[in-house]
Amino acid sequence: xxxxxxxxxxxxxxxxxxxxxxxxxxxxxxxxxxxxxxxxxxxxxxxxxxxxxxxxxxxxxxxxxxxxxxxxxxxxxxxxxxxxxxxxxxxxxxxxxxxxxxxxxxxxxxxxxxxxxxxxxxxxxxxxxxxxxxxxxxxxxxxxxxxxxxxxxxxxxxxxxxxxxxxxxxxxxxxxxxxxxxxxxxxxxxxxxxxxxxxxxxxxxxxxxxxxxxxxxxxxxxxxxxxxxxxxxxxxxxxxxxxxxxxx
Numbered sequence: 436x437x438x439x440x441x442x443x444x445x446x447x448x449x450x451x452x453x454x455x456x457x458x459x460x461x462x463x464x465x466x467x468x469x470x471x472x473x474x475x476x477x478x479x480x481x482x483x484x485x486x487x488x489x490x491x492x493x494x495x496x497x498x499x500x501x502x503x504x505x506x507x508x509x510x511x512x513x514x515x516x517x518x519x520x521x522x523x524x525x526x527x528x529x530x531x532x533x534x535x536x537x538x539x540x541x542x543x544x545x546x547x548x549x550x551x552x553x554x555x556x557x558x559x560x561x562x563x564x565x566x567x568x569x570x571x572x573x574x575x576x577x578x579x580x581x582x583x584x585x586x587x588x589x590x591x592x593x594x595x596x597x598x599x600x601x602x603x604x605x606x607x608x609x610x611x612x613x614x615x616x617x618x619x620x621x622x623x624x625x626x627x628x629x630x631x632x633x634x635x636x637x638x639x640x641x642x643x644x645x646x647x648x649x650x651x652x653x654x655x656x657x658x659x660x661x662x663x664x665x666x667x668x669x670x671x672x673x674x675x676x677x678x679x680x681x682x683x
Contacts, residue, residue: 446665452479474534535604
């Protein structure tokens with residue numbers, strides 16, 4: 436496996452509210468995750484860091500000898516715990532009231548590949564040289580598209596396209612989408628909406644299929660998003676399945 440992640444404040448924001456991680460446990464299973472925080476007084480970056488710090492530590496300590504069903508329950512329990520931690524932080528820090536975060540994650544073992552998602556950060560896989568989006572964005576416009584009230588083209592320019600219908604820290608009860616993927620994918624990509632808001636799927640696919648190391652491709656994606664305006668924080672986590680490659 437070869438993997439790399441990077442986060443960037445973008446061209447407009449003066450601080451970065453995204454958090455990102457790729458971690459491997461002692462069974463050679465991988466966790467990838469991106470959290471895109473929201474809220475004033477730096478609360479967004481606190482919420483996203485609570486999510487990513489907890490996931491990284493919890494994965495290394497507890498993700499062992501799990502079958503697919505165990506892993507699904509692990510994802511659900513982890514998301515519930517992160518949601519609780521965010522509300523606990525708000526209680527003891529009133530200035531952070533209203534903070535929250537999206538969360539997208541992927542877990543890759545020798546037996547299965549799972550994605551979990553809350554919000555509008557995205558999970559993709561590369562299969563047969565084509566990039567496929569796995570996750571579903573929990574946004575108002577996506578809901579309207581699903582209901583047939585908006586076209587995808589109308590949604591892309593809608594003034595409320597960034598309004599979230601679901602996020603960690605927004606409700607005491609949280610429901611995470613979980614996706615079970617085929618194992619014949621060659622690459623896994625996670626991103627915050629700072630990337631997908633600037634680059635369409637075809638543009639991302641072109642970079643990933645082009646020349647360069649995993650580090651160079653991740654850096655190029657962020658540079659391209661910044662060149663298009665970089666209106667938000669941009670985070671990318673990227674893993675290439677290469678049995679003969681060195682772990683990074």
